[in-house]
Amino acid sequence: MIKFISNARAIPTSFRCYTKLSLDTINPNVRKLEYAVRGPIVQRALEIEKELASGKSNKKFDSVIKCNIGDCHATGQKALTYLRQVLSIATDTSLFSHPKLPEDAKQQAKKFLDSCGGSVGVYSQSTGVESVRVNVSKYISNRDGIPADPKNIFLSTGASEAVKSMLQLISTTKDGKDRAGVMVPIPQYPLYSATNAEYNAFQINYYLDEESGWGLKVEELEKAFEDNKSECKPRALCVINPGNPTGQVLTSADIAGVIKFAHRNSLIIFADEVYQHNVYAPDREFVSFKKVLHSLGQPYANEVQLASFMSISKGYMGECGLRGGYCELVNFDPGVQAELYKCLSARLCPSLLGQLALDVVMSPPGPGQPSHISFESEKGAILDALKTKAKLMTETLNSLEGFSCQPIQGAMYAFPQMKLPKKAQDAAAAKGVPADVFYCFELLENTGICTVPGSGFGQKPGTSHLRITILPSIDQMKEVVSRWQAFHKDFMARYN
């Protein structure tokens, strides 16, 4: 050994070849990962924005309208006054004596600081500040009418981090038939496929039924499970409710069917419930998986493992940039939960200000408090506008030749199907891209409207879709409608 070292050091280093990390040697799971919401079309939209800003663009439009991502504030939604007041007081504590800031905001900031150690600059417990977890548990109890224990709640950096932590936890790290199997709806929010790639899970796709408004059918779950169970170790079933990108809102009966299916097959339910405040259909309301699980009684209530994810990035608050969220665990083995919490401790904690923003959403100013009326009024206006825009978007999309859009019952997106002319499909094939990608790029280049091709979410073979958010303001939305209709007419004329 010593001899070898001596030899090695005798060779002038400049004669030794340094081999860099290459696409062939990086983590293959990283290469597999795709995340369409920020994919090539968004890169192109950013370039066009820069061209427009430089004044050197020859585009016929003057702005890019970003309908690719559920980013409320980016499309002009105003932050909730009270939420931001609480955050700024906790950040700059000299504002406690600012006469124009309301008492309830000061009290909420004070309670948080008292619980976390006096500064938003400290690390909190890895699972989050205790007073916030208590408020999360109260929110859940009020919502469902059943108890929730702060010990089973951990706070997260948005919902994404929690989803990733849970998918990591159930990963087997094995290859071949021993890979963890994860059931994912198609279409899906691509965090799930990206994270399955990251942890080398075997993804079992189950299709939502477009014709019935993107319904979730137990028969389809059974079929997907049976078709794939020998290829992997099925572990988890992901459900997004209200749906992203599909906007459906499940009924209690739908959810009961899913829970019984999960029970039959020993699956953990990952319930992505980040759009729980975003329900627009008059005949639907949000019902949590936990509530239905409890209502089913034994053996379900005490057996089926459930992880429910929530975020401050959606709903009426839309605070994406603050990065806050929570996950509630139901029926997990305490030892497993301890291992998860240990794993979370290595990332220290989520942003304290993200935690505090979540605290406000979980425990907003109540009746009689100085900010109650303004908070509720701002919240109501945002949700009312979303409802209006959901209707307007559906109508617009259905007015386009070849488009059909299911009603948007909830969440923040439309996912219309497009029947594109044969000549357009050929043009796409000639460029080597799917027809939906071709259409979305044409739409972007000609109108500045940035959407995401349906292939980024998954769709039935032979169909084409796109995802568009309903977030632009009503004025912007009218602009979207006008640009799109003109473009689409021209597109269809060109390719028909």
Place this chain on the structure above:
Amino acid sequence: MIKFISNARAIPTSFRCYTKLSLDTINPNVRKLEYAVRGPIVQRALEIEKELASGKSNKKFDSVIKCNIGDCHATGQKALTYLRQVLSIATDTSLFSHPKLPEDAKQQAKKFLDSCGGSVGVYSQSTGVESVRVNVSKYISNRDGIPADPKNIFLSTGASEAVKSMLQLISTTKDGKDRAGVMVPIPQYPLYSATNAEYNAFQINYYLDEESGWGLKVEELEKAFEDNKSECKPRALCVINPGNPTGQVLTSADIAGVIKFAHRNSLIIFADEVYQHNVYAPDREFVSFKKVLHSLGQPYANEVQLASFMSISKGYMGECGLRGGYCELVNFDPGVQAELYKCLSARLCPSLLGQLALDVVMSPPGPGQPSHISFESEKGAILDALKTKAKLMTETLNSLEGFSCQPIQGAMYAFPQMKLPKKAQDAAAAKGVPADVFYCFELLENTGICTVPGSGFGQKPGTSHLRITILPSIDQMKEVVSRWQAFHKDFMARYN
């Protein structure tokens, strides 16, 4: 298939057995992971704190002093006034018209909001807000006297997230001899061992030389490499400078030796430089790996891949809870970098307020600006106090019988060696714990001083250490000294 489904559904579900996720079926890498900084001793400290608060404790002390974690604000350090003003203005934009807030803070908040889209509630680019990355690049250029490109910088949720992303990127996802090999100093900050466990990397330990003030010797790197290279695919070399938990500050010559070693062996250098503002030894200054790499000329300057990590949690700002940081990549293949950035996009973006706090650290108020003098004065006072406490802590530890502590040249910790009496070692063995764990628990139970046993960081077999931060205020530090000296005298009397 259909037949099977029918059968399955005919069986009453209550007769089917639901198997829960168990310790035997979770991700084995999660089980392997350990993170001592938040381990069992910290759990016990929290319990004692609750006992003290309840008034039902029979402890002889009235407070727990948390010296286990580099959390400046938790031990009373005040936040920088200007930094918090910028954050609160950007959060609650009505504060732009607050007459008591300084103009430069308003301008910095405005510049950030203009660059990110007008609200701290938006998602930024996955790599971070462009204006912040530009300020990071200017900071690096000024520090090193060589250019830095914002395209090679990505912002992160503290340094931890960036370290994890890079270790994930180089993981091979293979088993046995094909595992990625990662060289890690012993003692080390346990994020590295935890993340190596998480990604199933083969950890190659190299020992720092305690006798020479925790020096990093190239001979030891060579030995560790040669001893282990046939067991794995060596990929990366982690260096923590200034050192955690060991406090050493490397010279340019030390760093040059490390770079040449990395070049000879095609290793990527992961330079954890989060303590770059924390240097106390009069004969040392912080020199970045990038600066030395550049000074070595070819072939090093254009070949050796380097990832440098920085955080807002340490230094003089100590803003742990805001979760901000950056990573600069040097000499990475553009395709590899694109894959990394794609992977980062699935986590959306780091906290916007963490990004803004980093912006302030990278671009603080300059001479002539209203907040310049107060900012520099607060910064100076914090760094001066840390220097004083580094000296006081070293002296205290060296005054304890059987303790020897190397000078704290930088960072925020002391890592003294303890020669414990044979009877104490026997008592530890009887309890089935290492001697350092035994000592640290005794220290906690008898004095309320919470430290971390050396075994959590790694140490030479047969030696015992502990890590203690130098963060408590000077008054608290005196309390630590007095409690500890009394305890230690008693401990030694008991076991000698």
